[in-house]
Amino acid sequence: MAVYTELSKPFLKELADDYGLGRVTSAIGIPEGSVNTNYVLEAAKGKFLLRVDEVKGENELKREIDLLSFLRKHAFPCPHPMQDRMGRFYRNFNNRCVSLFKYQEGKVLAPARMKPSQLETIGHALGDLHVIGKAYKKGIDNRFSFERIADLYLTVRNRLPNYFRKICRTLDDE
Known part of the structure:
Protein backbone atom coordinates (compact mmCIF):
# COMPACT_ATOMS: atom_id res chain seq x y z
CA MET A 1 0.00 0.00 0.00
CA ALA A 2 0.93 3.61 -0.09
CA VAL A 3 0.11 6.92 1.45
CA TYR A 4 -2.67 8.16 -0.82
CA THR A 5 -3.59 11.37 0.96
CA GLU A 6 -0.93 13.91 1.84
CA LEU A 7 -1.68 16.04 4.90
CA SER A 8 -1.13 19.76 4.93
CA LYS A 9 0.66 21.58 7.75
CA PRO A 10 -2.32 23.89 8.37
CA PHE A 11 -4.61 20.86 8.75
CA LEU A 12 -2.19 19.20 11.19
CA LYS A 13 -2.01 22.40 13.25
CA GLU A 14 -5.82 22.66 13.29
CA LEU A 15 -6.07 19.02 14.33
CA ALA A 16 -3.50 19.47 17.08
CA ASP A 17 -5.38 22.49 18.43
CA ASP A 18 -8.80 20.79 18.28
CA TYR A 19 -7.56 17.61 19.98
CA GLY A 20 -5.28 19.36 22.47
CA LEU A 21 -2.22 17.47 21.24
CA GLY A 22 0.22 20.30 21.61
CA ARG A 23 2.71 20.92 18.81
CA VAL A 24 2.97 18.13 16.22
CA THR A 25 6.65 17.33 15.77
CA SER A 26 6.28 14.68 13.07
CA ALA A 27 3.71 13.04 10.82
CA ILE A 28 5.07 9.88 9.23
CA GLY A 29 3.04 8.00 6.66
CA ILE A 30 2.72 4.24 7.18
CA PRO A 31 3.27 2.39 3.88
CA GLU A 32 1.63 -0.86 5.06
CA GLY A 33 -2.12 -1.37 5.15
CA SER A 34 -5.02 -2.50 3.06
CA VAL A 35 -7.17 0.47 2.08
CA ASN A 36 -6.60 3.57 4.18
CA THR A 37 -3.85 6.12 4.50
CA ASN A 38 -2.35 6.05 8.00
CA TYR A 39 0.10 8.35 9.74
CA VAL A 40 1.91 8.16 13.05
CA LEU A 41 1.78 11.61 14.64
CA GLU A 42 4.20 12.58 17.35
CA ALA A 43 3.11 15.55 19.39
CA ALA A 44 3.84 17.20 22.71
CA LYS A 45 1.05 15.10 24.33
CA GLY A 46 2.18 11.74 22.92
CA LYS A 47 1.96 9.49 19.90
CA PHE A 48 -1.20 9.10 17.81
CA LEU A 49 -2.45 7.23 14.77
CA LEU A 50 -4.25 9.31 12.18
CA ARG A 51 -6.40 7.36 9.71
CA VAL A 52 -7.71 8.77 6.45
CA ASP A 53 -10.61 6.65 5.20
CA GLU A 54 -9.98 6.37 1.49
CA VAL A 55 -13.06 4.22 0.76
CA LYS A 56 -15.67 4.72 3.48
CA GLY A 57 -18.06 7.61 3.40
CA GLU A 58 -19.40 9.45 6.42
CA ASN A 59 -22.37 7.12 6.98
CA GLU A 60 -20.18 4.01 6.88
CA LEU A 61 -17.74 5.61 9.32
CA LYS A 62 -20.56 6.51 11.71
CA ARG A 63 -21.72 2.86 11.67
CA GLU A 64 -18.15 1.70 12.32
CA ILE A 65 -17.81 4.07 15.29
CA ASP A 66 -21.13 2.82 16.65
CA LEU A 67 -19.93 -0.79 16.38
CA LEU A 68 -16.61 0.03 18.07
CA SER A 69 -18.48 1.79 20.90
CA PHE A 70 -20.74 -1.26 21.29
CA LEU A 71 -17.75 -3.61 21.45
CA ARG A 72 -15.94 -1.43 24.00
CA LYS A 73 -19.07 -1.31 26.19
CA HIS A 74 -18.93 -5.10 26.18
CA ALA A 75 -15.26 -5.09 27.27
CA PHE A 76 -13.85 -6.15 23.91
CA PRO A 77 -10.41 -4.58 23.41
CA CYS A 78 -10.60 -2.55 20.24
CA PRO A 79 -9.52 0.86 19.02
CA HIS A 80 -11.85 3.79 19.32
CA PRO A 81 -11.39 7.20 17.73
CA MET A 82 -10.68 10.09 20.02
CA GLN A 83 -13.10 12.99 20.36
CA ASP A 84 -11.97 16.52 19.67
CA ARG A 85 -12.95 19.50 21.82
CA MET A 86 -16.28 19.74 19.95
CA GLY A 87 -17.10 16.07 20.63
CA ARG A 88 -16.44 14.96 17.03
CA PHE A 89 -14.95 11.51 16.34
CA TYR A 90 -13.83 12.40 12.82
CA ARG A 91 -13.44 15.32 10.47
CA ASN A 92 -13.32 16.02 6.80
CA PHE A 93 -10.10 16.64 4.90
CA ASN A 94 -10.15 16.78 1.09
CA ASN A 95 -13.48 14.90 0.99
CA ARG A 96 -12.11 12.11 3.19
CA CYS A 97 -13.03 11.24 6.76
CA VAL A 98 -10.10 11.54 9.15
CA SER A 99 -10.01 9.91 12.60
CA LEU A 100 -7.44 10.12 15.37
CA PHE A 101 -6.56 7.25 17.73
CA LYS A 102 -4.18 6.82 20.64
CA TYR A 103 -1.16 5.00 19.29
CA GLN A 104 -0.62 1.42 20.45
CA GLU A 105 2.85 -0.06 20.20
CA GLY A 106 3.05 -3.39 18.49
CA LYS A 107 4.56 -5.32 15.66
CA VAL A 108 3.37 -7.37 12.73
CA LEU A 109 4.25 -11.04 13.03
CA ALA A 110 4.78 -13.22 10.00
CA PRO A 111 2.18 -16.03 10.16
CA ALA A 112 4.88 -18.68 9.76
CA ARG A 113 6.68 -17.36 12.85
CA MET A 114 3.66 -17.34 15.15
CA LYS A 115 3.67 -19.64 18.15
CA PRO A 116 0.73 -21.90 18.99
CA SER A 117 0.05 -19.84 22.13
CA GLN A 118 -0.24 -16.68 20.01
CA LEU A 119 -2.60 -18.39 17.58
CA GLU A 120 -4.68 -19.63 20.52
CA THR A 121 -4.92 -16.08 21.91
CA ILE A 122 -6.04 -14.79 18.50
CA GLY A 123 -8.60 -17.59 18.24
CA HIS A 124 -10.05 -16.75 21.65
CA ALA A 125 -10.25 -13.05 20.74
CA LEU A 126 -12.04 -13.86 17.47
CA GLY A 127 -14.44 -16.13 19.34
CA ASP A 128 -15.19 -13.37 21.85
CA LEU A 129 -15.72 -10.91 18.99
CA HIS A 130 -18.25 -13.22 17.34
CA VAL A 131 -20.12 -13.93 20.58
CA ILE A 132 -20.34 -10.23 21.51
CA GLY A 133 -21.11 -9.28 17.92
CA LYS A 134 -24.22 -11.47 17.85
CA ALA A 135 -25.87 -8.98 20.22
CA TYR A 136 -25.16 -6.07 17.85
CA LYS A 137 -28.41 -5.67 15.95
CA LYS A 138 -27.44 -2.84 13.63
CA GLY A 139 -26.07 -4.26 10.41
CA ILE A 140 -22.96 -3.08 8.61
CA ASP A 141 -22.70 -3.67 4.89
Missing part, protein backbone atom coordinates in the same frame (compact mmCIF):
# COMPACT_ATOMS: atom_id res chain seq x y z
CA ASN A 142 -20.03 -6.15 3.90
CA ARG A 143 -17.66 -4.36 1.55
CA PHE A 144 -16.71 -7.74 0.09
CA SER A 145 -20.27 -8.78 -0.73
CA PHE A 146 -20.97 -10.06 -4.23
CA GLU A 147 -22.99 -6.94 -5.05
CA ARG A 148 -20.24 -4.52 -4.01
CA ILE A 149 -17.52 -6.47 -5.80
CA ALA A 150 -19.67 -6.72 -8.96
CA ASP A 151 -20.32 -2.95 -8.86
CA LEU A 152 -16.61 -2.27 -8.40
CA TYR A 153 -15.76 -4.57 -11.31
CA LEU A 154 -18.24 -2.81 -13.57
CA THR A 155 -16.75 0.54 -12.55
CA VAL A 156 -13.19 -0.41 -13.49
CA ARG A 157 -13.80 -2.93 -16.29
CA ASN A 158 -13.52 -0.50 -19.18
CA ARG A 159 -10.36 1.03 -17.76
CA LEU A 160 -8.41 -2.24 -17.67
CA PRO A 161 -5.51 -2.69 -20.10
CA ASN A 162 -6.06 -4.80 -23.21
CA TYR A 163 -4.10 -7.74 -21.86
CA PHE A 164 -6.93 -8.27 -19.34
CA ARG A 165 -9.56 -8.76 -22.08
CA LYS A 166 -9.51 -12.56 -21.83
CA ILE A 167 -10.01 -12.52 -18.09
CA CYS A 168 -12.73 -9.85 -18.51
CA ARG A 169 -14.70 -12.27 -20.68
CA THR A 170 -14.38 -14.92 -17.98
CA LEU A 171 -15.43 -12.47 -15.27
CA ASP A 172 -18.33 -11.23 -17.40
CA ASP A 173 -19.56 -14.84 -17.74
CA GLU A 174 -19.30 -15.30 -14.00
Whole structure:
Protein backbone atom coordinates (compact mmCIF):
# COMPACT_ATOMS: atom_id res chain seq x y z
CA MET A 1 0.00 0.00 0.00
CA ALA A 2 0.93 3.61 -0.09
CA VAL A 3 0.11 6.92 1.45
CA TYR A 4 -2.67 8.16 -0.82
CA THR A 5 -3.59 11.37 0.96
CA GLU A 6 -0.93 13.91 1.84
CA LEU A 7 -1.68 16.04 4.90
CA SER A 8 -1.13 19.76 4.93
CA LYS A 9 0.66 21.58 7.75
CA PRO A 10 -2.32 23.89 8.37
CA PHE A 11 -4.61 20.86 8.75
CA LEU A 12 -2.19 19.20 11.19
CA LYS A 13 -2.01 22.40 13.25
CA GLU A 14 -5.82 22.66 13.29
CA LEU A 15 -6.07 19.02 14.33
CA ALA A 16 -3.50 19.47 17.08
CA ASP A 17 -5.38 22.49 18.43
CA ASP A 18 -8.80 20.79 18.28
CA TYR A 19 -7.56 17.61 19.98
CA GLY A 20 -5.28 19.36 22.47
CA LEU A 21 -2.22 17.47 21.24
CA GLY A 22 0.22 20.30 21.61
CA ARG A 23 2.71 20.92 18.81
CA VAL A 24 2.97 18.13 16.22
CA THR A 25 6.65 17.33 15.77
CA SER A 26 6.28 14.68 13.07
CA ALA A 27 3.71 13.04 10.82
CA ILE A 28 5.07 9.88 9.23
CA GLY A 29 3.04 8.00 6.66
CA ILE A 30 2.72 4.24 7.18
CA PRO A 31 3.27 2.39 3.88
CA GLU A 32 1.63 -0.86 5.06
CA GLY A 33 -2.12 -1.37 5.15
CA SER A 34 -5.02 -2.50 3.06
CA VAL A 35 -7.17 0.47 2.08
CA ASN A 36 -6.60 3.57 4.18
CA THR A 37 -3.85 6.12 4.50
CA ASN A 38 -2.35 6.05 8.00
CA TYR A 39 0.10 8.35 9.74
CA VAL A 40 1.91 8.16 13.05
CA LEU A 41 1.78 11.61 14.64
CA GLU A 42 4.20 12.58 17.35
CA ALA A 43 3.11 15.55 19.39
CA ALA A 44 3.84 17.20 22.71
CA LYS A 45 1.05 15.10 24.33
CA GLY A 46 2.18 11.74 22.92
CA LYS A 47 1.96 9.49 19.90
CA PHE A 48 -1.20 9.10 17.81
CA LEU A 49 -2.45 7.23 14.77
CA LEU A 50 -4.25 9.31 12.18
CA ARG A 51 -6.40 7.36 9.71
CA VAL A 52 -7.71 8.77 6.45
CA ASP A 53 -10.61 6.65 5.20
CA GLU A 54 -9.98 6.37 1.49
CA VAL A 55 -13.06 4.22 0.76
CA LYS A 56 -15.67 4.72 3.48
CA GLY A 57 -18.06 7.61 3.40
CA GLU A 58 -19.40 9.45 6.42
CA ASN A 59 -22.37 7.12 6.98
CA GLU A 60 -20.18 4.01 6.88
CA LEU A 61 -17.74 5.61 9.32
CA LYS A 62 -20.56 6.51 11.71
CA ARG A 63 -21.72 2.86 11.67
CA GLU A 64 -18.15 1.70 12.32
CA ILE A 65 -17.81 4.07 15.29
CA ASP A 66 -21.13 2.82 16.65
CA LEU A 67 -19.93 -0.79 16.38
CA LEU A 68 -16.61 0.03 18.07
CA SER A 69 -18.48 1.79 20.90
CA PHE A 70 -20.74 -1.26 21.29
CA LEU A 71 -17.75 -3.61 21.45
CA ARG A 72 -15.94 -1.43 24.00
CA LYS A 73 -19.07 -1.31 26.19
CA HIS A 74 -18.93 -5.10 26.18
CA ALA A 75 -15.26 -5.09 27.27
CA PHE A 76 -13.85 -6.15 23.91
CA PRO A 77 -10.41 -4.58 23.41
CA CYS A 78 -10.60 -2.55 20.24
CA PRO A 79 -9.52 0.86 19.02
CA HIS A 80 -11.85 3.79 19.32
CA PRO A 81 -11.39 7.20 17.73
CA MET A 82 -10.68 10.09 20.02
CA GLN A 83 -13.10 12.99 20.36
CA ASP A 84 -11.97 16.52 19.67
CA ARG A 85 -12.95 19.50 21.82
CA MET A 86 -16.28 19.74 19.95
CA GLY A 87 -17.10 16.07 20.63
CA ARG A 88 -16.44 14.96 17.03
CA PHE A 89 -14.95 11.51 16.34
CA TYR A 90 -13.83 12.40 12.82
CA ARG A 91 -13.44 15.32 10.47
CA ASN A 92 -13.32 16.02 6.80
CA PHE A 93 -10.10 16.64 4.90
CA ASN A 94 -10.15 16.78 1.09
CA ASN A 95 -13.48 14.90 0.99
CA ARG A 96 -12.11 12.11 3.19
CA CYS A 97 -13.03 11.24 6.76
CA VAL A 98 -10.10 11.54 9.15
CA SER A 99 -10.01 9.91 12.60
CA LEU A 100 -7.44 10.12 15.37
CA PHE A 101 -6.56 7.25 17.73
CA LYS A 102 -4.18 6.82 20.64
CA TYR A 103 -1.16 5.00 19.29
CA GLN A 104 -0.62 1.42 20.45
CA GLU A 105 2.85 -0.06 20.20
CA GLY A 106 3.05 -3.39 18.49
CA LYS A 107 4.56 -5.32 15.66
CA VAL A 108 3.37 -7.37 12.73
CA LEU A 109 4.25 -11.04 13.03
CA ALA A 110 4.78 -13.22 10.00
CA PRO A 111 2.18 -16.03 10.16
CA ALA A 112 4.88 -18.68 9.76
CA ARG A 113 6.68 -17.36 12.85
CA MET A 114 3.66 -17.34 15.15
CA LYS A 115 3.67 -19.64 18.15
CA PRO A 116 0.73 -21.90 18.99
CA SER A 117 0.05 -19.84 22.13
CA GLN A 118 -0.24 -16.68 20.01
CA LEU A 119 -2.60 -18.39 17.58
CA GLU A 120 -4.68 -19.63 20.52
CA THR A 121 -4.92 -16.08 21.91
CA ILE A 122 -6.04 -14.79 18.50
CA GLY A 123 -8.60 -17.59 18.24
CA HIS A 124 -10.05 -16.75 21.65
CA ALA A 125 -10.25 -13.05 20.74
CA LEU A 126 -12.04 -13.86 17.47
CA GLY A 127 -14.44 -16.13 19.34
CA ASP A 128 -15.19 -13.37 21.85
CA LEU A 129 -15.72 -10.91 18.99
CA HIS A 130 -18.25 -13.22 17.34
CA VAL A 131 -20.12 -13.93 20.58
CA ILE A 132 -20.34 -10.23 21.51
CA GLY A 133 -21.11 -9.28 17.92
CA LYS A 134 -24.22 -11.47 17.85
CA ALA A 135 -25.87 -8.98 20.22
CA TYR A 136 -25.16 -6.07 17.85
CA LYS A 137 -28.41 -5.67 15.95
CA LYS A 138 -27.44 -2.84 13.63
CA GLY A 139 -26.07 -4.26 10.41
CA ILE A 140 -22.96 -3.08 8.61
CA ASP A 141 -22.70 -3.67 4.89
CA ASN A 142 -20.03 -6.15 3.90
CA ARG A 143 -17.66 -4.36 1.55
CA PHE A 144 -16.71 -7.74 0.09
CA SER A 145 -20.27 -8.78 -0.73
CA PHE A 146 -20.97 -10.06 -4.23
CA GLU A 147 -22.99 -6.94 -5.05
CA ARG A 148 -20.24 -4.52 -4.01
CA ILE A 149 -17.52 -6.47 -5.80
CA ALA A 150 -19.67 -6.72 -8.96
CA ASP A 151 -20.32 -2.95 -8.86
CA LEU A 152 -16.61 -2.27 -8.40
CA TYR A 153 -15.76 -4.57 -11.31
CA LEU A 154 -18.24 -2.81 -13.57
CA THR A 155 -16.75 0.54 -12.55
CA VAL A 156 -13.19 -0.41 -13.49
CA ARG A 157 -13.80 -2.93 -16.29
CA ASN A 158 -13.52 -0.50 -19.18
CA ARG A 159 -10.36 1.03 -17.76
CA LEU A 160 -8.41 -2.24 -17.67
CA PRO A 161 -5.51 -2.69 -20.10
CA ASN A 162 -6.06 -4.80 -23.21
CA TYR A 163 -4.10 -7.74 -21.86
CA PHE A 164 -6.93 -8.27 -19.34
CA ARG A 165 -9.56 -8.76 -22.08
CA LYS A 166 -9.51 -12.56 -21.83
CA ILE A 167 -10.01 -12.52 -18.09
CA CYS A 168 -12.73 -9.85 -18.51
CA ARG A 169 -14.70 -12.27 -20.68
CA THR A 170 -14.38 -14.92 -17.98
CA LEU A 171 -15.43 -12.47 -15.27
CA ASP A 172 -18.33 -11.23 -17.40
CA ASP A 173 -19.56 -14.84 -17.74
CA GLU A 174 -19.30 -15.30 -14.00
